[in-house]
Amino acid sequence: MTNTDDRGGRAGRQSRVAKLPPRERILDAAEELFSREGIKAVGVQAIADRAETTKMALYRHFATKDALVEEWLRIVAADYTAVFDRLAETHPDDARAQILGMARFIADGLPGISHRGCPFINSLAELPDRAHPARRLIEAHKAGQLRRLTGLCARAGLSDPDEAAAEITFVLEGAQVSAQNGSVGRAGERLMRIVAAVLDRHAAA
Template structure:
């Protein structure tokens, strides 16, 4: 949902990281700034202070490297969902708002570097690409978990509510990336709160009916 924060270990100690981690760090920086298709393996190897041969020992192809990077990004979202569920056990409303705050807090990073998923989809035109399939599967799982949270919150139509909230979460990221809306984080949390208020009112639904 949001741009990935710097991977653990990316600081002045980067030269001491294992080669595989240096490669992933370098790939992330270049993929986000230049796009997954524009970046060549040689450029990634140079940024990681290694060789193409060493890179291919860890990742058979550039596509495999893209897929692994996105798998790590997706895992960060899974961790965020796990955290809000653990912090607000059985409180679906707090869980949904926790997700909204997580996305809102990541928007400044998206302004700087863009959303890994949005940027990658733009560069991966083949819908059957393994990385595209990974993103699609991740989004399905994320939506399913959000639906469960909405149900816990007492939403009258949890699947419809999770769909509307997903539109808000995704839309906030795109708006932040292109600079279309100011105070995107505050607006996102307020909008999600409003959807929950309507959906959990007696007889209420996400569309206000």
């Protein structure tokens, strides 16, 4: 016997999916499946089925599965960049507040990461080829994020912006891994305390 709630859930999703253009439906389905099951485990047919389209339609928008993976990760990276941009607008003259705001964004996202994992970390584990376009995209994104943090540390007047940004990056990345493997409790609280301590130490120096 079919549960009425299940019918309502499926109907609701079908209604939402129908309103999206085909390319967006494909990306939405890929994001859901890649995040939940991993890149290697998900085939093109599964993505097409989830997007309520066909493999032929999928390949009209994305020449290969690798191209779809790369575009998905490009969107994920853009979301992080957008956070930096919003913080710059909110705190235009306060670099320290921008750094702490980014740390808070990561801290608030840790519960989700504990269930699904970080898309960048998960993808790197599945893409050992350093020449893979999606892997190069992740590496470029992380390098750009470090440069942006370094610039904020310099604007905050820290004694060694390069070192401070590297320490903060270690904390942000480490907190996400710890949340994913469940090794450290209250990871978000600890993340915020450590980042604040890094800023205070370098400011004092």
